[in-house]
Amino acid sequence: MLLPTTEQLPQSDAIDALSPHAAAEAMLGGHQAALDAIRAALPALVEGAKAMAAAIRAERSLIYIAAGSSGLMALADACELPGTFGIPAGRIQIHMAGGIPTDGAMPGNTEDDTQAAEVAAQNVHKGDAVIVLSASGSTPYAVAAALSAKAKGASIIAIANNPNTELLNLADIAICLQTPPEVIAGSTRLGAGSAQKVALNMMSSLMGIALGHVYKGQMVNVIADNAKLQKRAAGMIKSITGVSDSVAEAALAQSGGEIKSAILVALGCPINAATDLLAAHDGHLGPCINSLNQDINV
Template identity: 70%
Template sequence: MPPPTTEQLPQIGAIDMLSPHAATQALLDGQMAALDAVRSALPTLADASETMAATIRTGNSLIYIAAGSSGLMALADGCELPGTFGIPPSSIQIHMAGGIPTDASMPGNTEDDTQAAELATQNIQKGDTAIVISASGSTPFAVTAAKSAKAKGATVIAIANNPASPLLKIADMQICLQTPPEAIAGSTRLGAGTAQKAALNMLSSMMGIRLGHVYQGQMVNVVADNAKLVQRATGIITNIAGVPSEIAKAALHDSNGNTKQAILVASGCSAQEANDLLLAHDGQLGPCLQSITSNKDAIV
């Protein structure tokens, strides 16, 4: 039986025997091939994003679980969600084998710690969604966590780079990113990691879209908690509400930094009316704006 694709020798020969320019080209080619491997998973990625959105709508949690470089991909995705889409941090958990590193130390033996995996999943509840990632699809920490999460009633979304791997067999939703052998054999932070990062970006971005946190291609639920993001939020309000920046800034202030609410305030609502509209329309900005327009037309 051949080794899994993530462990096979590279098809290009020994990269260290190539010239620097040729080796760099080979590394880039590997990255491009890895991204192409994501294409076959697009239907499952679309379905899984709706599962994630439903989890947030019902007040449940997203739980990212992984080890090694896969854990770093999980960490990057999960940590971005509150700022980008306004997802409550309390709705996101990130469990990485050995814990989240505070320096460059990531001991490999933590990937085999099944007891830690059980501990990481002890608070998972029915209705939660666990996103479990492993390049090989056989990492004991990830496989054990997936089994435990499923037993507790969570939906398990698995991302792995080897088909028919144990992790994928456990999962409710299987995302197989069959990347080719790495340019440096077994170094899954390369192609496999790139494919995982792309898949996670797509999952969380589609989730944000389905939750109504993207409107006309803009991050309408962005948390404006620094000068750059206040400027971005002001621009979003200006673009969508069609008002000068001064009015947009005032609306953002009156809405306590809630960009989506500020768009409605700038469009003619009070802050309370904006909040009521968003609740009535499940946070979807389009129907809220349409309602305001219809009310204005009725008055005229």
């Protein structure tokens, strides 16, 4: 029986027989080859981002489900969304087989716990976007959670590194990252994990763009909750509007730290009107600024 690609033996010399430098080169080559595998999945990634954005617009949840190293990739992506794009933390759920580790212990047998997967899916509702990851595409925890979530009417976005697998076949949006065999056989924390991390990063970033949280390449919905980000927020306001540092800082204070509103305030829009304008344009700054410019030119 042919093993899944992620379980096959390396295609090159055994890495433990190489010099440390040659082994490092082989690992880097493995990661680069894995990233190249993402290109074929770009259309599916775009569809996944649309589904995620639709869930947030409808005030539904993004729910990440996975086991092992795939779970760690999901955890990293999910935890960055509130700070980067201002996605409410209450709209995000993270379920890892065995729970999120608090130390170095991450038992492997938890990925077979289908009962725990069904419990994890209990809080899934119709309209949620459920992102399920499994390098093999057949991890029992991931498959069981996806089946349960699908039965509840959620949109299932599946990411796997082997084609024609159970998880991909049941998904509404199937993202196959067909990475080559690992340089250390079966160690999907290497190339497969890198491909998953980048794919998740791209998909959630595309979601942020679709929601209007990126303007002129800048994170205009970032949560500025430290000195560095407060300085960055004021810098964004200044660069987009052309106002002085003091005006940018005053606008940010007046808007309660909400950068989009602060940008409109810096352009002369009263704070209440800025809030209404953003609501009218679904949170997208471009149309709001165009509307202000049209009013000025009338």
